Structures are given as structure tokens and as C-alpha cells.
Amino acid sequence: MRIVDRPNGEIKKVACFQCGNDVVSKWHKKSKVWRSRGCLICYRKDRIDIYKRQFLLDLKKQKNVDGKWRVSKSENSKLRVAKTLTYAIKELGDSTARRVLREACLEYWEVTIGRWARSLQS
Numbered sequence: 585m586r587i588v589d590r591p592n593g594e595i596k597k598v599a600c601f602q603c604g605n606d607v608v609s610k611w612h613k614k615s616k617v618w619r620s621r622g623c624l625i626c627y628r629k630d631r632i633d634i635y636k637r638q639f640l641l642d643l644k645k646q647k648n649v650d651g652k653w654r655v656s657k658s659e660n661s662k663l664r665v666a667k668t669l670t671y672a673i674k675e676l677g678d679s680t681a682r683r684v685l686r687e688a689c690l691e692y693w694e695v696t697i698g699r700w701a702r703s704l705q706s
């Protein structure tokens with residue numbers, strides 16, 4: 585194989601294999617590799633998913649005990665949601681963080697109240 589020699593810091597763009605967004609890679613001459621910080625869009629999507637999951641855990645008052653998720657009655661879900669929202673706003677911005685919380689609340693409502701309502705119908 586021919587040894588590639590490129591100027592240090594040369595930039596190339598490749599499409600993200602998940603969303604097609606441009607991902608910038610930089611050539612590191614010393615180690616002869618392309619390095620990239622990854623796809624920013626997919627990274628943000630992942631972070632949104634993580635926050636949504638966390639909001640759901642907060643709403644359900646679930647706590648990880650010895651590797652298992654258990655409902656902890658002593659937990660204050662309002663306090664937990666507020667804490668997670670603070671972090672989410674810092675990272676995702678105000679409107680996205682609130683949208684993620686709203687989605688989590690709707691899902692929580694659908695799962696808990698929806699199940700209860702359906703059980704009354706039958």
C-alpha cells in the first residue's frame with residue numbers, strides 16, 4: 585500500500601452514514617489518520633433521546649437499584665424533573681429542552697393514564 589502524504593490539518597467532508605449531514609474530518613500527519621468530532625446533528629439527536637429517557641424516569645420516579653429500575657415512592661418527581669430540565673436547557677437551549685419535556689410528559693400520560701382509562705372501559 586502506498587503511504588499517503590497530505591499536509592497536516594487538511595480537511596475533508598464526508599456524509600454522515602446515518603443522516604447524510606456533512607461531517608468534517610481533519611488529517612493528522614503525525615499519526616496518518618483522519619480524525620473527526622463526529623456528526624453534530626446525530627450527536628444532538630442522541631442527547632435529546634437521553635434527556636427524554638431521563639425525564640420519563642423522573643416522572644415515573646424510577647431509581648436504579650442494583651442494576652434494576654424500581655419505583656421509589658420517596659422520590660420527588662417535580663424536583664427531579666426540574667433538575668433534569670436545568671441541565672437540558674444548558675445543553676439543548678430553552679425551547680428544545682421544553683419541547684423534549686413536553687414529549688416525555690405526553691408519553692408518560694399516554695402510558696399511565698391511558699392504561700388506567702382503558703382498564704375502566706373493559
Ligand SMILES: [Zn+2]
Nearest residue numbers: 600603623626
Ligand atoms: Zn448524522
